Amino acid sequence: MAVAENLNPIIQLENERIVQSYKRAPFVLSHGHGITLYDTDGKAYQDWVAGIAVNALGYSDAGFIKAIQAAALGLIHTSNLYYTAPQAELAAAICAKSFADRVFFTNSGTEAVEGALKFARKVAYDNGDSDRKEIVCFTDAFHGRTLGALSITPKDKYQKPFHPLMPGVIVAEYNDLESARAVISEKTAAVILEPVQGEGGIYPATPEFLQGLRQLTEQHGALLIFDQIQCGMGRTGTLWSSEPSGVTPDIQTIAKALGNGLPIGAILVTETVASHIHPGDHGSTFAGNPFTTGVAKYVFDTISQPEFLSSVCETGAYLKERLEEINSPLIKEVRGRGLMVGLELTIETPALIEAGYQHGLMLVNAGMNVIRFVPPLIAQKSDVDSMIDKLTTILSNAGSVH
Ligand SMILES: *Cc1c(COP(=O)(O)O)cnc(C)c1O
Numbered sequence: 001m002a003v004a005e006n007l008n009p010i011i012q013l014e015n016e017r018i019v020q021s022y023k024r025a026p027f028v029l030s031h032g033h034g035i036t037l038y039d040t041d042g043k044a045y046q047d048w049v050a051g052i053a054v055n056a057l058g059y060s061d062a063g064f065i066k067a068i069q070a071a072a073l074g075l076i077h078t079s080n081l082y083y084t085a086p087q088a089e090l091a092a093a094i095c096a097k098s099f100a101d102r103v104f105f106t107n108s109g110t111e112a113v114e115g116a117l118k119f120a121r122k123v124a125y126d127n128g129d130s131d132r133k134e135i136v137c138f139t140d141a142f143h144g145r146t147l148g149a150l151s152i153t154p155k156d157k158y159q160k161p162f163h164p165l166m167p168g169v170i171v172a173e174y175n176d177l178e179s180a181r182a183v184i185s186e187k188t189a190a191v192i193l194e195p196v197q198g199e200g201g202i203y204p205a206t207p208e209f210l211q212g213l214r215q216l217t218e219q220h221g222a223l224l225i226f227d228q229i230q231c232g233m234g235r236t237g238t239l240w241s242s243e244p245s246g247v248t249p250d251i252q253t254i255a256k257a258l259g260n261g262l263p264i265g266a267i268l269v270t271e272t273v274a275s276h277i278h279p280g281d282h283g284s285t286f287a288g289n290p291f292t293t294g295v296a297k298y299v300f301d302t303i304s305q306p307e308f309l310s311s312v313c314e315t316g317a318y319l320k321e322r323l324e325e326i327n328s329p330l331i332k333e334v335r336g337r338g339l340m341v342g343l344e345l346t347i348e349t350p351a352l353i354e355a356g357y358q359h360g361l362m363l364v365n366a367g368m369n370v371i372r373f374v375p376p377l378i379a380q381k382s383d384v385d386s387m388i389d390k391l392t393t394i395l396s397n398a399g400s401v402h
Pocket of ligand 1: 108109110111113142143144145194198199227228229230231255256
């Protein structure tokens, strides 16, 4: 076949041997430096995706590489049958800088969500609250792809082929406190939300909404779960995206940037929640292994530095300002905070993302009409300037054909 002959052999191999559940960009990446990635033809791409809000420190970060080398000389994995130092030390570092008293480690975001749901069920069970089974989630939420997390991700495209889902899920309207009030009751085990929605289109919760949910959950004896897998870890310019609201949850899930690319997530809990979790209630073979937690400690310590966070605020504010200045009839709205910003367009994003590749720019969508800017958190104003130049060209080219 003439077509196959021209295809990059790696792309051909993946087409033959990988389950085709992803639509990939038409090049093969080989290495990166700072916020720039390179493909196997040597072409450079300025990266505004960061492996979907994961690679906070960008590529080839010297400290990150050193942390990996140091961790690699120690134990990689022991299982959770044994004590090792890095897991306990990372947990202590996270607790020192959050509402949490204790941490349970996982290997991914969706696993952290699954664990959070189980913890909420266990608290109700221990309290003899046999009617308290319901989980309240919100429109446009994304909590993951495993069956529990999928059940609270109310999107037909993701859910439909996989019924029956977990029962007892109620969907309320995001940022609409009255809609939440109508469904939170003595039957609610937990209310779960992203303080800034990611996949759903970059929608920040208002402080009043978070405060209202805190009050409603307390009033009805339900737990409040923040899913900060995407919006946490400095992404919005504060370590936790809920900080401006002053609200703290009972349980919080984190993942994405925590390992800067190594697979790790965590469930942060209060002492009260933790007091209901005992040996046998939950577990994981790999999770919290000394290698991954050792490296994640370096990532967490780096991101949680005040200077690091204020740089995210500064670059993020500049990004928003520059996006708002673009004069294009295709732009509907700019929203978000820090380096988690959405550009809502009047058209669908795939053609623009494709055009981005031609201009050496990596972009990702969040929903069909929103371009989501989630670069490495080390991005600087000069990076914003060069991205805006490219984006302006791409939008004006798209504007002329639409
Ligand atoms: C990415 C994401 C998840 C799922 O995390 P995985 O590591 O892909 O399993 C869950 N919740 C939110 C808010 C996310 O952005």
